[in-house]
């Protein structure tokens with residue numbers, strides 16, 4: 001029981017302790033950094049494919065970058081295997097439900 005109270009105290013302290021991050025002005029965080037154009041995003045073209053260990057993580061990776069048009073979160077519709085310049089790549093199709101923007105994100109499996 002004492003341990004539980006101590007754990008809660010530590011958690012509360014971690015959240016409320018004043019640190020450099022807490023004192024950071026809120027204004028700068030509300031200001032989103034400008035996103036690069038779609039083809040400059042990671043995985044934007046086959047030559048800059050993102051290296052992953054397993055196809056199972058592709059959805060999660062593809063959805064990591066927000067929509068370059070409206071900054072909304074994108075959804076990975078599907079991904080397929082493609083042979084590009086002699087290399088086997090996985091191409092994930094991401095779609096933004098908010099503005100309809102779509103793009104392909106290129107992946108390559110580690111060791112392939």
Ligand SMILES: [Zn+2]
Nearest residue numbers: 067070096099
């Ligand atoms: Zn969008």
